[in-house]
Amino acid sequence: MVLDSPSRRSLLGVGSAVVAGGLSSSLLATTGDAQSATSESTFTDWPLERCDPAGTGYDPDATGPGPTVREKWRVELDDFRGGRASPILVDDTLYVVGGGVAALGPERGDVRFHHEGPYRSSPAVAPAEAYTSETLVLAGARGYVGLNARGGRELFGRRVGFERWWQGGDEPEFSTFGPPTASPPVAVDGVVYVADASADRLAAVDPSNGREHWSTEVGRESYGGHPGRPAVLDGTLYVSYWPNSAAAYDTETGERLWRSEVKEQSVLPPTATAEGVLVPDRTGVTALDREDGSERWRYDHGGNVTDGAVAVAEGTVFVTSNTDERFVHAVDLETGEERWRTPNVAGETVPVVADGVVYVSARGYDELVAVDADTGDVHWRFEAEYGVGTPAVSDGVLFLAGGYRSVYALEAGR
Structure with a gap:
């Protein structure tokens, strides 16, 4: 059993740490009661919402179920109130958020810990120098929180050593699809980057104590900010914010490198690639140059x-x-030219890709659809009673949260 206590360095400097539960609760926390140890990981990581820091929604080594699908397991969590937050998979542990936060075993869906709380985003896991276990970072009801990724310990009916730190902020807006949602954090090289829509700010955060390496306001001088999930690539953080702005920041200093405006309003979270920064909006997608933010191409889908x-x-x-025919579109990354479009598939959702298959939540989010990435042909549709969100993909299995209490694992059918 490995104690989840502060490291020696943390104990020497505990006076400066921003730890919500205090030193005593941290010392009591253990890993054995909350999570069984795994001698060897059987599932590869899907560590962030949209998979990687750049937000591509793609892992070239990941495989999904393929052309057929069936339910591998389904778990019902009491008082879970699941929304569309994407699960993540780290070190053979599946983390799901839906009001509360839960850690499951990916092979059978065994619950390692489940804690009710005001949690509002997909999480990220980052190493914490101050502790012997990692920190699970996610948006809370107000600001961001850092939790013990191994769950702490149940003691006299209470979970001890679970919450490590929190940051203040305003409560996120209500969503009709589940709990209020906020921008998920992005963990890169031991630093967590957050785009706090409640405070119109970007920040680089230490996962040990929540202290900010740097922070900057986004958009207050213009239209009110509200940044979405940032994308990080090669030392640069990209973010878009209402109504039509995109900007690039140095991840070390927080210095803004450029700011650009796209032609359409209601910009959505960006995706960073070597070929450019992709900024979706109400009616299409704009590709911006990574160096100066100039427009490279524009694709309009008319939604x-x-x-x-x-x-x-x-x-x-x-x-x-989200036109009447609800298309999923495939567009050439270099030129912006359309390759194919398939109707009656998608809603306003986040696609992910694995092994030549695109997975999208469809219609009223009551089904998940698998589409061939090369041709646009539909392989299968999986229906869920209360809807499903964006999946995580690993070793032939899709993991996804349902719209009420359910967590699903889907595997290849027979």
Whole structure:
């Protein structure tokens, strides 16, 4: 059993740490009661919402179920109130958020810990020098919180050593699809980047104590900010904010490198690639140059999209539109030219891609659809009673949260 206590360095400097539960609760926390140890990981990581820091929604080594699908397992969590937050998979542990936060075993869905709380985003896991276990960072009801990724310990009916730190902020807006939602954090090289829509700010945060390396306001001088999930690539952080702005920041200093405006309002979270920064909006997608923010190409799908993001895999951009026919579109990353479009598939959603298949939540989010990435042909549709969100993909399995209490694992059918 490995104690989840502060490290020696943390104990020497505990006076300066911003730890919500105090030193005593941290010392009591353990890993054995909350999470069984795994001698060898059987599932590869899907560590962030949209997979990687750049937000591509794609892992070239990940595989999904393929052309057929069936339910591998389904878990019902009491008082979970699941929304569309994407699960993440780190070190053979599946983390899901839906009002509360839960850690499950990916093979059988065994619950390692489940804690009710005002949690509002997909999480990120980052190493914490101050502790012997990692920190789980996610948006809370007000600001961001850092939790013990191994769950702490149940003691006299209470979970001890679970909450490590929190930051203040305003309560996020209500969503009709589940709990209020906020921008998920992005963990890169031991630093957590947050785009706090409640405070119109960007920040680089220490996962040990929540202290900010730097922070900057976004958009207050113009239209009110409200940044979405940032994208991080090669030392640069990209963010878009209402109504039509995109900007690039140095991840070390927080210095703004450029700011650009796209032609359409209601910009959505960006995706960063070597070929450019993709900024979706209400009616299409704009590709911006990474160096100066100038426009490279523009693709219009004619929808009226107010939510979602694009995925990028093998030189193709995948974007959804909410016209009457609800298309998923495939667009050439270099030129912006359309390759194919498939109707009656998507809503305002976030596609992910694995092993030549695009997975999208469809219609009223009551089903998940698998679409061939090369042709646009539909492989299968999986229906869920209360809807599903964006999946995580690993070793032939899709993991997704349902709209009420359910967490699903889907595998290849027979």
